[in-house]
Amino acid sequence: MTFVDTSKLKVIERKPGWHGRYFQSPSMTFAHYQFTKGSSIHEHFHPQEEVWQVIEGELEMTVDGVTQVAGPGVAAVVLPNVPHSVKAMTDGKAIVVDYPLREQG
Numbered sequence: 001m002t003f004v005d006t007s008k009l010k011v012i013e014r015k016p017g018w019h020g021r022y023f024q025s026p027s028m029t030f031a032h033y034q035f036t037k038g039s040s041i042h043e044h045f046h047p048q049e050e051v052w053q054v055i056e057g058e059l060e061m062t063v064d065g066v067t068q069v070a071g072p073g074v075a076a077v078v079l080p081n082v083p084h085s086v087k088a089m090t091d092g093k094a095i096v097v098d099y100p101l102r103e104q105g
Contacts, residue, residue, distance in 0.1 A: 017040075040087040046102070048098040050084075054094050061086050063076060
């Protein structure tokens with residue numbers, strides 16, 4: 001797999017207001033999200049490092065107790081096993097990358 005046309009991937013609503021297209025490389029998991037204002041992802045943690053890149057809109061992100069609004073051009077790096085949560089302040093888009101691979105399902 002050298003090239004992935006993300007526009008052809010199935011859209012999955014994993015959480016209310018979070019519509020994602022997902023794929024994996026041999027070592028990473030990628031999510032291309034469209035999010036809806038007011039939707040959220042509860043506080044959680046996992047063994048993967050995770051990077052959020054906001055493309056459009058604004059997300060209120062809390063990482064290890066520190067909250068910041070992230071807009072286009074802002075990336076949030078979440079280290080392994082660090083609690084984090086996300087709330088959509090507007091409609092928008094973000095790309096999330098996890099390393100190593102996350103379980104699909």
